Amino acid sequence: MPGSRATNRAMFWRIIRRLLGANRGRLFVMLLALGTGAAVTAALLNLQVDAKRRLTTEFRAFGANVIIAPPNASPAGNRLLSESLMNKIPADFEARPILAMPFLYLVAQASSDSSQSFIQAVVAGTDITRLPQIGAGWKFEPLVPAIGASAPSLLTSMSPSCAIGARAAEQLSATIHGVQLTLDNGGKRATCEVVSVLTSGGPEDNQIFTDMATAQELASLSSRVSLILVRAEGTPASIERFISTLAKSMPDADVRGIRQFTEGEAKIYNRISGLLTATVGIVLVLTGLCVMAAMTNVAMERKMDVGLMKAIGGSVRRVLRLFLAEAALLGLAGGIIGAAAGIFLSIGLGKAVFGVAARPRLIVYPVAVVLTVIVAILSAFPLRRLASIRPASVFRGEA
């Protein structure tokens, strides 16, 4: 009987339309509940994916987390690395930028034009213009100027610039920038101009940073470096992969994570991502509760309708199907509206928390809609009570 089936279906949808249209206020509350739930879920899911990514970027604040050192570097055997290793470090790994900086350390005699007397200090050769990037959290006074353009032309004529650690600066009375430092290592001399005083709280406070070429010349070690510091971004697992990939490509060097930071970052990352997952769960439960409350309401109001349907021969299954379809439709509508709102919410949240809008992830939205529909259907649980309604008693006005 294809004809009656079509009629049935038409009737089914007609009833649904009427059910939805019957009480605008309630419809609004339910859509609001589902929509808010979906919006928050979508925003949180998005933020969770994005926040985790963003968080690993935030860990940049801890500075270098990977070190490339000569193998078996012991205090006695002062081995060095070839500067050419720098070329083996990729510019990015798994779409995250990698920052690598070579360092050459030597102990030299240093004096400034205001202190005259020489004291022993550690001189580190590196790229001082990029020092603030690897030395996250360090304070530079004044900021290292982005030399870039001006440096090469001046390098030949003027002395190179250097950054000096706060304690070293104090001992050399070189706290004012522009002071000329003289570095001496066994007769080899170099001068440099202090452009910045840095405070790190670590051993860097006792060091003098100058450019690599000057340090190599002082140490008579051309194209050699003591170690390379690397800042890799990403999840703990991705950093592990980066370290092992790098170690494979440099068999003659000792590549290892700086445990203090790799371990600490991993721990913090796991905690925070667990926290975010838990909150998404909480919000879903709350959405369910919200819809459940609205559905209980529906079930009570619909007693008469159900009694009538049953009285004229509607089976329990069919009646329930009707209500479940209503719930699913509501869930779908609420989910779609909510997910759309969630896009804006997550952009706003991302801006508020990380200062950068969260990048919308398309996968999140279908997931949020599906979750909302599932929650809507599950929370139609109170409708179960409709099955036990006896038409006669409803019509008599009892219970």
Place this chain on the structure above:
Amino acid sequence: MFLRIVADSFGRRPRHKLLTGAALALGMGVATAALSVSLDVGDRLAKEFRSLGANLLVTPQADSLPLEIGGVDYRPVNAGAYLPESDLPKLKTIFWHNNIIAFAPLLEISTSVGTSPGELSGSNSGAKIQMIGTWAGHPLRLEDGTEFTTGIEKTNPWFHVEGRWFSDAGNLLRRVNVSSTGHIYVPGSAECVVGGKLAQRLNLHAGQQIFLTLPDFEDMQKFRPCSITGILSTGGAEDDAVVAPISIVQQIAGKPGEYRRLYVSALTKPEDAFAKRDPKSFSPAEYDRWFCTPYISSIAFQIQQELPGTDVRVIRRVAEGEGQILTRVRMLLWLVTGAALLAAALAVGASSAASVIERRTEIGLMKALGAGSGTVGFLLAAEQLLLAFVGGGAGYTLGIILARLLGERIFGAAPEPSFIVFFAIIALASGVTILGSALPLRRASLYEPAPILRGE
């Protein structure tokens, strides 16, 4: 009469009330969990950040410039200044002493090591290595009589020992009288741990005994044996060093009771714009506020006051990174908690709206009997409030259990139940139920009794 109606309403339809109450309790329970986890999370995360290690470094003020490369100080023992170890219990007397989680003094020297005394004597100078003296699980008697256990394993949590850390006990020289006038010192059975790379190179293992002395030192009194209790792995310069109780290193170096560096791990509040200002520019009120807030700069200042002649520096890499990330995560959690509270409010509001709608007939009857809209509203509001208190209270209990579960899963420690959360939840529950009921109540007050009673 009023009370009777309320009591009757609960007695007559217990299932309905139970349902509404349950929805309320569930919603508020989840809200409680979210709220207490995020109230607690700042402190928890701050503790978690301590896994990055010490955030303060104390060094002598009048020190010569350390020649430290790759974690090894190349200065000779007799260069530079030292600090007295006996001052250290004072660290726990500063204003923020509870925020001082751990501290460990360090004394580093370069020594010769060998597996037998013969390896070190005469022309054999043994292997030259760095030796680090510090505390591990060191009990410290404080001025108030309590004992505080601290050490390097707490300031540097990424130090892993295979085996166990050395114990401080028994490493002091024992005085043995040989005649009525003379005596000698006999070393006790000292313990130490060796770095993994060093152990590999010298083929050392736990349980073995090694001998240490200053390089080119002939005086047998400064020649110390120690038995290895564990193999240390740190991923840093310590992998190539011997780590021993500080007292042993002091004896070898001839610097009794002195240390060179002190690492302090303190719980701090992330620095805001206020804390970044120069303390010298503060007015007295601002100074008090700064002093009484656990900013890292104020803790550093207090330590410096307590330990004279020191220079307390903030390890900026750890402190700045921590502050930055903590601020962001906290903000994120507050926003998320706000969203959760909103969702909970919606759920509770909807259920209380439902409970008012279903009582239309009753309201009609009351009005037919001459009750004003105010009386009806008041009656229903009283009922809802009662429900809110009961449901909110039950929800709080439920939420605390949930928060415990969540807290234990995420942080391995449950958040403390807090009264602020309790009052916040009860207030939220009452506010939301009243608000949720207000809308249908307003509509109910517009009802004409007759059509309702006729069932239309």
